[in-house]
Amino acid sequence: MSRIPANDPLFDEDALRREIDAIWDKSSSLDVARKDVLALLKRTNADAREAAREQLTSERKGTLCAKRISHLTDRLIRVIYDFAIEKVYPVDNPSAAEHMAAVAVGGYGRGLLAPGSDIDLLFLLPYKQTPWGESVVEFILYMLWDMGLKVGHATRRLDECIRLSKQDMTIRTSILEARLLFGDDTLFKDLVQRFRSEVVAGSSREFIQAKLSERDERHKRQGQSRYLVEPNIKESKGGLRDLHTLFWIAKYHYEVQSGEELVRLGVFSRSEYQRFKKGEDFLWAVRCNLHFLTRKAEDRLSFDVQRDVARLLGYQARSGLTDVERFMKHYFLVAKDVGDLTRIFCAALEATEVKSEPILDRVLGKLAIGRRGRRKDKEEAIGDLLVENNRLLHRDEEIFDRDPVALIRVFHLADRQDYAFHPELLKLITRKLKLVNTELRENEEANRLFLEILCSPRHPEKILRDMNEVGLLGRFIPEFGKVVAMMQFNMYHHYTVDEHTLRCIGILSDLENGREPERHPLATQLLKAGTLNRKVLYFALFLHDIAKGRPEDHSIAGAKVARKLCPRFGFSTSETDLIAWLVEQHLTMSMTAQSRDLADRKTIRDFAGVVQSIDRLKLLVVLTIADIRGVGPGVWTGWKGQLLRTLYYETEPYLLGGHSQISRERRVEAARAELFGALADWPEAERHAYVARHYPPYLLRVDLEAKLLHAAIIRKVDREKKRLATGFTLKPFEGTTEITVVAPDNTRLLSTIAGACTVAGGNIVDAQIFTTTDGMALDTIMISRELSADADESRRAERITSLIEATLEGREKLPESVARKVATRRPTKAFALETQVTLDNTLSDRFTVIEVSGLDRAGLLFDLTRMLSDLNLNIASAHIATFGERAVDVFYVTDLMGHKVLTTGRQGAIRRRMTQAFDGVPEAKAVPKKQVA
Structure with a gap:
C-alpha cells in the first residue's frame, strides 16, 4: 500500500486548530461558533480535496490518493471530536461509562477512501450510552453531514458488536477492518481480541462461503463477464470489490494484516503480489478520478467519462487504437489479472484446512462435477495427471518442462473427458507460460490438438475461455493475444474483442447442436445437413476480428492474418483461401441485408457476384448470425434474422442459375x-x-400475405369513400410490428409518418413505399416491437396508427410535436462521429441510393425524410440500421419524373442539405463535415 510522505500534508492541522480556538474565543454564542467552525472546516476540506485531486493528476497513484483522503478524513474527524469534548461538551473527570472509542470500519477502516465514498464509523461504548456520549456523537455526525460528507454510523456496546457480528456477515466484515481513530484504546483492543476469539475462531469456512456467495450475487447483478465495455469499477467482475474479497478472506483465514504477509506465507509469489498492488493502484486511480470528475460516488465507467479518465491517466492514441481504447484495454487486462490472482489464492486455500471444499469451482461459479452429471470421487491417474473429484491435477510441477505440448493437451483432455481443473493446475499453467515459444507454436501435435478444441462438438467456448483466462490462448496464438482485453469505443459492441470472439464460438456450437432451431431455422438447417466444412467455419469465426485495433481495415488485415495462420494449423491452400475470404467478407452479408433494398434485383446480383458460390453463401450466413449474436444482449433481433434469410433465399437461385431463366x-x-x-x-x-x-x-417485391392485407385496407377505403386508412400486423418471430398506411401520394408522406412514429416512440427499422396507378400511396413501415404480450403490442400499434392518422389529417402539428419529444431525450456526449453522405447510381438500375451515416439522435429519420421532401425527391424505400451510437440510413430515391439524380450540381446540393439535416443545423449556419462522392 502506498504511504503518505511525511512532508505531504493536505492541510496544516495546527493552524486549523488555532483558527478554531480563535473563533471560539470571540464568538458570542455556541450557535455562532458552530456556524463559523463549520464554514472553516468546509473550506479546509474542499481545499484539501482539490490538492489531492491535483496530486492524483500529476502523480497518477490511485492508492496514495485514496490513502490521502482517508488520512484527511481522520484528521478532520479528530479535530471535530476535540472541539466537541474540549469546547462544547467538556467533562473534567469522565466516568467509566463516559469513555468511548471512535472506530473506522469497512473500507474507511482499511485506510482507503475514494472522494465520494461513505465514511463508516462505529462509536464503541463500554456500557450503555450516556447523555454526554450521545451529545458528542450527535455533534460529530451533524458536523460531518453539514460539511456535505456521507456518513454511515452505528453506536454500539462492546457486547452488542460481538453478538451482531455472529449474526450478520456484513457487520462481521466491517469490524474485520476496524481501525481506531480516537478514544479509549483499551476498549478498542478488547473489541479486537474478543472478535478474534469469539467470532473468527473456528468460523473460517462459514466466512469464506458467505463472501463467495456475495461475490456470485454481485457478479450476477453486474453481468457475469469481466469484459463489459461499461464496467463498474468497484462492483463488476475483476473490479476493486473482488480484490477486497480476497483480502477479507486472507485476513480472516490467515489472520494477516497486510498483503505483504501473503508472500511470506507462500500464498502469492513476489511477482504475483506486485501484480496485486499494481492492479489495486490502477483501479483506485480510475475510481478516484471518476469521483472527482462526476463530483459524486460514481463507480460506473460509462462512455461519457472514459475519454476524460484516459486523458487524466496520460493515455495517448497509438497504431490503430485511440487513447480511450488503450486505457480500457489496460483496465480489462487488470480485471483479468484479478481473475488470475483469485485462482492462485484459491489454490492456496485448498491446500489448508478447507481443502475438502472445491474453492476454485465455487469462486468461478462452477461445480466439481462434469456437465453430464458424472462425478469421480476417487483419485485416478492419466499419464502425468491425476483426476481428483473430477478435476485435473498434475503429479509434479515439472510436467510442462518435460513436455510443453502438455500445456495444450490438458485442455484437450478436459474437453474430451468433461473434466474441470484443479486450481493448483491452473496456477502452474499460469506460471509456465514462458514455455510457450516458437517451437511449441509450430508443433504439429499442439496445433492439431488446439484445432480439435476449437471445433469440439461439446463446449469449445468453455475450454477456450479457460485457456484465455490463464493467458495461454494469447501466448499460443500471438495474433489473438493482441486483441485480448481490447475494447472498441462504441455503444454497439458490449464486450472486448476476445470475449466477443469466444461468445461467437459458443453460439456457433449451440447452432450446430440444434439448441435454437426455432430462433435460427436457416442456420440450424444448414448445419444439420452436415455438408459445411466445420473446421473452416470455426477457424474463420475465430479469426474474424483478429485484426481489430490496426490502422488497416480489420477485415482486410484479418484476411492476411488468416493466410499466415492457416497453414500452421494444417489447412490446405483451397481451405486457406476460403477462410481468408470469409474473414474479409464477414461484414458484407450483414451490411447488405440491413442497408440495401433486397427487393431490388441489382442488390441481389451484386451480392451474388461477391459470394460466387452456394457453399460460400451457406458458410457466410451462419458466420454472420453467430457474429451478430455475439455482439451483446439485444443486438440480435428477429427482424435482422428475417433480412438475412431473405437475402439468402433471394441469392440462392442466382448462384444456381435460376433467375436468368425467367424474364x-x-x-x-x-x-x-x-x-x-x-x-x-x-x-x-x-x-x-x-x-x-x-x-x-x-x-x-411484396409477398402474397401482405398483398392480401393491403387489398382489404384499400377495399375498405374505396367502399367508405375515405382518403386515409391504416392497419398493422404483429410479426412476433421478426420482433417487429408492420404498419400499413394508405393515403394520397405526396413527397412528404414518409416524413410525416416518421415524425408521428418519433412522437409515439416507434423505432422505424425499414420502410417500403409504393404508389398505385390512381395516385394513392401504399407505405409499409416496420417498427421494432417493444412489448412481449401481443395484446399490449397491439394497443401500442393502435396508438401509433392513431397518431399517424391525426398527423396526416392535420389534427397533430409537426414538427412542433417532434421537437417536444426530442427535447426529452438526453443526447450522448461521449462520441463524435463524422457525418457522411454518399450518392451512388451503380447500386440500383432504377434508383439513386443515398446513404447517410453519423451520430444517431432522436428525430433523425424525421429530419432526413423531411429534407428529401424539400429536395423534391421521391423515396421508394428506406432502410434504417443502428450500430450503437452510429446510425446508417439508406434511401432509394428518384426525382419527381421518376429518374435517377445524375447531374453533378444536383448531387452536390443533396449532399450539402442532407449533411445539414443529419447534423440538425439550420441551412444558413451549416458547415458540412464531410461529403463522400
Whole structure:
C-alpha cells in the first residue's frame, strides 16, 4: 500500500486548530461558533480535496490518493471530536461509562477512501450510552453531514458488536477492518481480541462461503463477464470489490494484516503480489478520478467519462487504437489479472484446512462435477495427471518442462473427458507460460490438438475461455493475444474483442447442436445437413476480428492474418483461401441485408457476384448470425434474422442459375395471376380493376400475405369513400410490428409518418413505399416491437396508427410535436462521429441510393425524410440500421419524373442539405463535415 510522505500534508492541522480556538474565543454564542467552525472546516476540506485531486493528476497513484483522503478524513474527524469534548461538551473527570472509542470500519477502516465514498464509523461504548456520549456523537455526525460528507454510523456496546457480528456477515466484515481513530484504546483492543476469539475462531469456512456467495450475487447483478465495455469499477467482475474479497478472506483465514504477509506465507509469489498492488493502484486511480470528475460516488465507467479518465491517466492514441481504447484495454487486462490472482489464492486455500471444499469451482461459479452429471470421487491417474473429484491435477510441477505440448493437451483432455481443473493446475499453467515459444507454436501435435478444441462438438467456448483466462490462448496464438482485453469505443459492441470472439464460438456450437432451431431455422438447417466444412467455419469465426485495433481495415488485415495462420494449423491452400475470404467478407452479408433494398434485383446480383458460390453463401450466413449474436444482449433481433434469410433465399437461385431463366415480364404476369387468384371471393370485375392498380415493382417485391392485407385496407377505403386508412400486423418471430398506411401520394408522406412514429416512440427499422396507378400511396413501415404480450403490442400499434392518422389529417402539428419529444431525450456526449453522405447510381438500375451515416439522435429519420421532401425527391424505400451510437440510413430515391439524380450540381446540393439535416443545423449556419462522392 502506498504511504503518505511525511512532508505531504493536505492541510496544516495546527493552524486549523488555532483558527478554531480563535473563533471560539470571540464568538458570542455556541450557535455562532458552530456556524463559523463549520464554514472553516468546509473550506479546509474542499481545499484539501482539490490538492489531492491535483496530486492524483500529476502523480497518477490511485492508492496514495485514496490513502490521502482517508488520512484527511481522520484528521478532520479528530479535530471535530476535540472541539466537541474540549469546547462544547467538556467533562473534567469522565466516568467509566463516559469513555468511548471512535472506530473506522469497512473500507474507511482499511485506510482507503475514494472522494465520494461513505465514511463508516462505529462509536464503541463500554456500557450503555450516556447523555454526554450521545451529545458528542450527535455533534460529530451533524458536523460531518453539514460539511456535505456521507456518513454511515452505528453506536454500539462492546457486547452488542460481538453478538451482531455472529449474526450478520456484513457487520462481521466491517469490524474485520476496524481501525481506531480516537478514544479509549483499551476498549478498542478488547473489541479486537474478543472478535478474534469469539467470532473468527473456528468460523473460517462459514466466512469464506458467505463472501463467495456475495461475490456470485454481485457478479450476477453486474453481468457475469469481466469484459463489459461499461464496467463498474468497484462492483463488476475483476473490479476493486473482488480484490477486497480476497483480502477479507486472507485476513480472516490467515489472520494477516497486510498483503505483504501473503508472500511470506507462500500464498502469492513476489511477482504475483506486485501484480496485486499494481492492479489495486490502477483501479483506485480510475475510481478516484471518476469521483472527482462526476463530483459524486460514481463507480460506473460509462462512455461519457472514459475519454476524460484516459486523458487524466496520460493515455495517448497509438497504431490503430485511440487513447480511450488503450486505457480500457489496460483496465480489462487488470480485471483479468484479478481473475488470475483469485485462482492462485484459491489454490492456496485448498491446500489448508478447507481443502475438502472445491474453492476454485465455487469462486468461478462452477461445480466439481462434469456437465453430464458424472462425478469421480476417487483419485485416478492419466499419464502425468491425476483426476481428483473430477478435476485435473498434475503429479509434479515439472510436467510442462518435460513436455510443453502438455500445456495444450490438458485442455484437450478436459474437453474430451468433461473434466474441470484443479486450481493448483491452473496456477502452474499460469506460471509456465514462458514455455510457450516458437517451437511449441509450430508443433504439429499442439496445433492439431488446439484445432480439435476449437471445433469440439461439446463446449469449445468453455475450454477456450479457460485457456484465455490463464493467458495461454494469447501466448499460443500471438495474433489473438493482441486483441485480448481490447475494447472498441462504441455503444454497439458490449464486450472486448476476445470475449466477443469466444461468445461467437459458443453460439456457433449451440447452432450446430440444434439448441435454437426455432430462433435460427436457416442456420440450424444448414448445419444439420452436415455438408459445411466445420473446421473452416470455426477457424474463420475465430479469426474474424483478429485484426481489430490496426490502422488497416480489420477485415482486410484479418484476411492476411488468416493466410499466415492457416497453414500452421494444417489447412490446405483451397481451405486457406476460403477462410481468408470469409474473414474479409464477414461484414458484407450483414451490411447488405440491413442497408440495401433486397427487393431490388441489382442488390441481389451484386451480392451474388461477391459470394460466387452456394457453399460460400451457406458458410457466410451462419458466420454472420453467430457474429451478430455475439455482439451483446439485444443486438440480435428477429427482424435482422428475417433480412438475412431473405437475402439468402433471394441469392440462392442466382448462384444456381435460376433467375436468368425467367424474364421480368413473365415474373410480373405470374405475380398478377397469383394475386388475381387469391382474391377469388371478390367479383371478377373488381379483381381485374384492383390488380391493374399496382405497378410491377409492388407486384414483384411484396409477398402474397401482405398483398392480401393491403387489398382489404384499400377495399375498405374505396367502399367508405375515405382518403386515409391504416392497419398493422404483429410479426412476433421478426420482433417487429408492420404498419400499413394508405393515403394520397405526396413527397412528404414518409416524413410525416416518421415524425408521428418519433412522437409515439416507434423505432422505424425499414420502410417500403409504393404508389398505385390512381395516385394513392401504399407505405409499409416496420417498427421494432417493444412489448412481449401481443395484446399490449397491439394497443401500442393502435396508438401509433392513431397518431399517424391525426398527423396526416392535420389534427397533430409537426414538427412542433417532434421537437417536444426530442427535447426529452438526453443526447450522448461521449462520441463524435463524422457525418457522411454518399450518392451512388451503380447500386440500383432504377434508383439513386443515398446513404447517410453519423451520430444517431432522436428525430433523425424525421429530419432526413423531411429534407428529401424539400429536395423534391421521391423515396421508394428506406432502410434504417443502428450500430450503437452510429446510425446508417439508406434511401432509394428518384426525382419527381421518376429518374435517377445524375447531374453533378444536383448531387452536390443533396449532399450539402442532407449533411445539414443529419447534423440538425439550420441551412444558413451549416458547415458540412464531410461529403463522400
